Amino acid sequence: MKIGIVGLGFVGLSLTSVLSSKGYDVVGIDVDIDKCKIISNGNAPFFEPELEETLKTGLTKKLKISNDFGLINNCDFLFVTVGTPQNVDGSIDLSIIKKAISTIGKNLKKNKKKPIILVKSTVIPGTMKNVILPILEQKSNKKAGKDFGLVSNPEFLQESTAIRDTKFPHAVVLGGYQTIFMKKTKNFFTKLHPDTPIIITNHQTAEMIKYANNSFLATKISFINQLSNICQKTPGANVDDIAKTIGLDPRIGKLFLNAGPGYGGSCLPKDMKALINFANVSGVNPSLLNAVEEINVKQLEEIITIAKQKLGNLKSKKITILGTAFKPDTDDIRDSTGIELIKKLIKMKAKITVHDPRAIKNTKKIFGEKVKYVKTITGALSKSQCVIIMTQWKEYSKINNEMIKKMDKKIIIDSRRILADKDINVDYNAIGIGDNV
Ligand code: UGA
Secondary structure, rough: OOOEEEEEOHHHHHHEEEEEEEOOOEEOOOOHHHHHHHHOOOOOOOOOOHHHHHHHHHHHOOOOEOOOOOHHHHOEEEEEEEOOOOOOOEEEEEEEHHHHHHHHHHHHHHHHOEEEEEEOOOOOOOHHHHHHHHHHHHHHHHOOOOOOEEEEEOOOOOOOOOOHHHHHOOOOOEEEOOOOHHHHHHHHHHHHHHOOOEEOOHHHHHHHHHHHHHHHHHHHHHHHHHHHHHHHOOOOEEEHHHHHHOOOOOOOOOOOOOOOOOOOOHHHHHHHHEEEHHHHHHHOHHHHHHHHHHHHHHHHHHHHHHHHHHHOOOOOOEEEOOOOOOOOOOOOOOOHHHHHHHHHHHOOOOEEEEEOOOHHHHHHHHHHHHHEEEHHHHHHOOOOOOOEEEEOHHHHHHOOOOOOOOOOOOEEOOOOOOOOOOOOEEEEEEEOOOOOO
């Protein structure tokens, strides 16, 4: 059995690495030649735990990486994992996926096999039926359901646990028509993930499941963030104890109740906007989704308000930002709240020093010389008038009295309450913990 994977980002490269490491005959395709070279040498173009080891194992087996779409010829399964970025109005930009699908369609024309094309890219309900399927049929001059299979196969992996999530997904969703191709796809996934529930549905429902999943997660986060803001105004109240306790109720569940500076990353903000746009276009007022989004956007203001209360006008104030990655264990800064905060502080003419264990290279691409980068945490704290912890890196929980010695003003704003239980001689302000009176 031969498997092709088109698009080697987080989803595509994780899948390529996992399947090839298990011995499957895999070809990973990407239009970016430089990226292909890096991957072929056993290196990941971004940081993701366990990815490189898994990739290297795959390369010792049958894995091939190339920018040549011709290699997808004679694949039995073809996964499409290209990006669907955001347009200004919040809708998704289909240009990349349309191009990839056109190329696959042209290739299909000469293909002797009857491949099954699985789309993992996140697309708005209706895209598979109204956009992807017609392009494939037109370019290949073949019929879906007869000459090739087409299946929606949304992905639920999280960055920082991408390999584990690819190996052990909580569910496999297969959307499409009930054909022999669907049966084959189900058999493939049953073998790959014997203990995982497989949900078979139509295209539109599968497409919607992905948005439902991410928008529900965003809703949980905005819910706890709003509660955390109320806690902050309630002397002695602690949002973590509340989250821990309500999380014990199985109807609520403990995950995604970690209050903070708002959700970021390449998926939750984008998918929320796309769903809101889709609801509006469909004639449904997405009032709940709008509120979730509004709470998220305003969450950074909570941090800026505390900074202003403590420092007055922020002009020329030396502020240290700890963490620009959108979450720990990644170097990804896309839609990161830390990056957004720095942009706002620069506008207020604050002097910014930045530390992040992994994301400095990417951060430099955005701010260049506009901010100062320091490699050690102690160095980043030196001369600072206010430290703002943005990303929950483990390293930051080690901050102690020794490390803060050289701070000019000993003020810490902790958006993740990493230091809440520590005995540190600072003016400590945590998002979600009410000041004791
Ligand atoms: C998210 C989803 O969790 C995945 O299931 C989905 O497959 C992926 O998007 C996608 O659509 O590709 P990811 O973007 O990797 O995954 O990141 P998350 O772990 O969901 O975190 C998103 C943001 O929410 C981060 O900024 C994180 O710090 C924040 N967050 C998360 C909180 O503030 N509190 C929490 O309790 C959890």
